[in-house]
Amino acid sequence: MLPLGVLFLAVGISTALFNPFLALFLSTDVDAGPVKVTFFLIVAPLAGVLGSLLIGRLSDRGPIRRRLLIGGAVAGLIGTGLTAVVRDYWVLLALAVTAFALAGSLFPQSFAYARQVLERDDPARAPLGISALRTVFSLAWVAGPPLAAFLLHRGSFAWVYGAAALMYALAALVAIGWLDEVPAPAPVTADTPPDDRPDAPRWTLWLTAAAFTLLQTPLTLAVQALPLFIRTDLGGEVSDAGLLLGLCAALEIPLMLGLGVLATRPPLRGLLFAGAACGAAYYALVAVATDLWLLIGGQVLNALFIAAVSGLGISYMQNMLPRHPGRATTLFTNSFPLGAMLAGPLFGLAQHLDYRLAYWICTGLCVAGLVVLVVVRNERVPRPV
Template structure:
C-alpha cells in the first residue's frame, strides 16, 4: 500500500507574486467602498446615528468571531486556499447585495453572514503567505510579509479618492458593483495561480509545549490594541486638530495624512529588510519607543509645518508596529499561522472600535488631547510589550 506524504510537495515562491496581487485587489476592493459605508446607511438607507453605530459595531464584533473561528479551523486542515476563495466570493456577494438592498435589517443580515465571512480573507492571506514561505524554505519571511502589508497601504492611498469619483459618477450602486468586481478578480487569481498548501506542518516538541493562549500572547495582543488605537485616534483627529486647533486648512490636513502614507510604504519594506538581520521583537519595541517621542512632540506643536515634520516619526511607528506586527504574532504561534494572523488583525479591529468614544472625549476636551491619549496608550502598550518577553520552554521531564 503506497504511503502518502503528510505534506504536499514544497512549492516554490512563485505563487507569492499572485498573492501580492490578491492582497492589492482585496485592499482596493474594500478601500473603494468601505469608507463610504456610513454615508450609505445615512443617505440611502435613512438610518439614524444610533442605528449606524449599532450596524458598524455588531458587524465588527461578528466579523471578529467568525474570522477567529475560521483561523482556528484552518490550521489543522488543507483548506486555506479554499477559504481564500470562499472569503473572496463572500466579499463580492456582500457588495452586490449592498448595491441592491436598501432595507436596514436585510443589510444587517448580510453584514453578519457573508460580510462576516469575507473578514477572514486578510488573516487567511497572511497565514497562506507564512505557510508558503516556510514550505519554500525562504529566510525572507519578515520582508515578504512587510511587502504584503505594504500593498494594503498602497490600496488605501488610491482607493478612497477613486471611490469618491465612482460615487459621484455612478452612485452607491455603481460604487458597490465595482468593489464586487474587484473581489471577483481576486477570486479568479486565487483559483488560477495559488496552489493548496496542505495543513500546517506539525509543531516541534518545543513549540508544541508552548502552544495555547500563553501569557506573552495575551500581553502582546493587549499591547497592540493600545498602540494601534493610539495611531487610529491620532489619524482620525488629525484633520480636526490641524483646522480647529492650529488654524490650518483642509488642504494642510490632507497633505499631512498623505505625507505619512507616502513615507509608510518605503519604511515598511525597510523594516522588513532589517527584520532579516535584527531581532523582530526589538524592532517592534523600537517602534513603540518612537511612538512616545511622536505623541510628546504632537502635544507641543504650534504650526502645521511642525506636524508635517513629525510625520516622519509617525510613519516609523506605523511601519515598525503594524508592518512587522503580523510577523511578530506569527512567531509567537509558529505552529498556527491562521490563529496568529487572525489574532493580529483582530487587535486592529478592536482598537478601531475604541476610536469613536475617545474621539468624542477629545472633542469635548480639545483635539490636542487626542495625542495625550495616544501618549498614554503608547506608554501602556510599550510596557505590556516589554512584559510580553517570550518565556523559554521548560524541558520535558
C-alpha cells in the same frame, strides 16, 4: 509571491472602496438615523472579529486555507454585489454579520497562507515577504478611496459596491486558478523535537494581542481628531490634514519595506519596540505643537510607527505560534477593529474637552502598549532538551 500580491491588491482595493464611505452610505442612500448608523458601525466590526477568530482556529486544523480564501472572496462578492442594489437597513445589517464577516477573514488568512509558503520556500526572508505584502495592501488603500470618490462623483454607491464586487471576483479567480493548497502544520506530539515546539502560553498570546490593540487604537483616534485639531488649535485648514495623511502614507511604504529587510536579521523585537517608541514620541510632539510645520516634520516618526506596528507586528505574532499561522494572524489583525471601537468614546471625550487631549491619550496608549510588549516575552522560546 506574484499571485499573492495580486490577491492582496484586489482585497485591499475592495475594502478601500467602501469602508471609508460606509457611514455616508448608511446616512444618505439607506436613510438610517444616527442611532442605526452607530449600531451598524459597532455590530459589523464585532461580527468580523468573531468570524475571523472562528475561521482562524478552523484554518489551522487541516489543508483548507486555499478553500477558505476562495470562500472569503465569494462571500465578499455576494455581500458587495447585493449591497450594490439593496437599500433596506436590516437586510444590509444581515449581510454585514454574515457575508462581510466571512469576507473579513480574507486579510488574516492571506497573511497566514503567505507565511506558510515563505516558511516552506525561504524561512529567513519570511518577515520581508510579509512586509512586502503588507505594503501592497497599503498601496491599495492609497488608490481605493480616490477611486471611490471618483465613482461617487460620476455615478452612485451602486458603482462603488459594483467595483468592489469585481475586485472580490478577481481575488476568487486568483485563489482558484493560481494558488496551490498548502499542507497544514504538523501537530505537536511527544516526539516533536523541543526546538520545534511553540512555547507561547495562552495568557502571553492575549497580553500581546492587548498590547497591539493599545498600539493600534491611536491609528484611528489620531486620524479622527486631526482635521479638527488643525482647524481649532493650529488655525489651519481641513485640507492640511489630507496633505499630512498623504505624506505619511508616502513615507510609510518605503519604510515598511526597509524594516522588512532589517527584520531578516534578528532581533525583530528591537525594531518593533523602536517603532512603538516613535509612535509615543510623535503623539507627544503633536500634543505640544503650536505650528503645522512640527506636524509635517513629525510624519517621519509617525510613518516609522505605523510601518513597524503594521508591517512587523504580523510576523512578530506569527513567531509565537508557528504551527498555527491562521490563529496568530487573526489575533493580530483583530486588534485594529477593536482599537477602532475603543477610539470612538475616547474621541468623544477629547471632543468634549480639548482635541490636544486626544494626542496625550495616544501617547499614553503607545507607552502602555510598549510596556506590555517589553514585559511579556512573546516570541517563541525553544524548550531545553
